[in-house]
Amino acid sequence: MDLPIFYDQREEWNNALLLYDAALKEINTKLEILNNEFKLDHQYNPIEHITSRIKTPQSIAKKLRHNGRELTIENIIKYINDVAGIRIICSFTSDIYRIADLISKQSDIKVLKIKDYITSPKENGYTSYHMIVSIPVFLSNRTVDTKVEIQIRTIAMDFWASLEHKIYYKFEGNAPEHIKKELKECSEIVAYLDQKMLSLNEELRQCNPNHEEKYQKELVENYRNVVAESFGTIVEEEEVYSPNDQKVSQAANKKKKVNRKGRKRFIFGVM
Numbered sequence: 001m002d003l004p005i006f007y008d009q010r011e012e013w014n015n016a017l018l019l020y021d022a023a024l025k026e027i028n029t030k031l032e033i034l035n036n037e038f039k040l041d042h043q044y045n046p047i048e049h050i051t052s053r054i055k056t057p058q059s060i061a062k063k064l065r066h067n068g069r070e071l072t073i074e075n076i077i078k079y080i081n082d083v084a085g086i087r088i089i090c091s092f093t094s095d096i097y098r099i100a101d102l103i104s105k106q107s108d109i110k111v112l113k114i115k116d117y118i119t120s121p122k123e124n125g126y127t128s129y130h131m132i133v134s135i136p137v138f139l140s141n142r143t144v145d146t147k148v149e150i151q152i153r154t155i156a157m158d159f160w161a162s163l164e165h166k167i168y169y170k171f172e173g174n175a176p177e178h179i180k181k182e183l184k185e186c187s188e189i190v191a192y193l194d195q196k197m198l199s200l201n202e203e204l205r206q207c208n209p210n211h212e213e214k215y216q217k218e219l220v221e222n223y224r225n226v227v228a229e230s231f232g233t234i235v236e237e238e239e240v241y242s243p244n245d246q247k248v249s250q251a252a253n254k255k256k257k258v259n260r261k262g263r264k265r266f267i268f269g270v271m
Helices: 009-041 057-066 073-079 095-102 153-171 177-207 211-231 243-267
Strands: 046-054 084-090 109-115 129-137 143-154
Touching: 009 046, 009 073, 009 084, 009 095, 009 129, 009 143, 009 243, 057 073, 084 095, 095 109, 095 129, 095 143, 095 177, 143 153, 153 177
Parallel strands: 084 143
Antiparallel strands: 046 084, 109 129, 129 143
């Protein structure tokens, strides 16, 4: 991925791309682990799918020009917070806040900024949950905290945003008023649909309480807490066999083989 031809700091840009790409991989891995753990514990998958991208040089240049800033690597890193972006698509609005909470609790992720367009939608009807976070990227000679924008939406929100994005570019940001009005009405329908689906899901969960299952999960969780301590530790072997111990062990194994052979003959009537 190259910057526009008039820009000549390509080596510096490639180094920046390395960091942004590494940051995306780090967060993607974390999300995959969290999703798999949640599915194992709750038999439910809160994440429908995840996409990631690095902003195109043309979009970066356009955004900097729009803000009246010169196209430099320093300005890109400092002022463009969504060069590296991840989009998480969920089933329900409750999943959005659950996933955001899980991300914020990661010890090496720092939440820099949050924009909640669900509780406070944009004027055009856009709804989503945005997080600007930084994550350390470990290189051979240094560690660099790198920014990533995370957008979390429901399937319905993503459908609306995708349509609005296409219309925006088709009319270059100047869509007719009646189309803007209808888009706003569609966003209200989307919000109503999300709320209805969430209410239906909650009602289904309440109709099927399983206290025994809850008790079993508590036992499993207690067991995991005990076992987890062993994953990152080494226990030295306490028993060291001497040559005599080895001979005794070999003799015992030989005797077992003879006994098994005898039983086999007896079973097949060959004794």
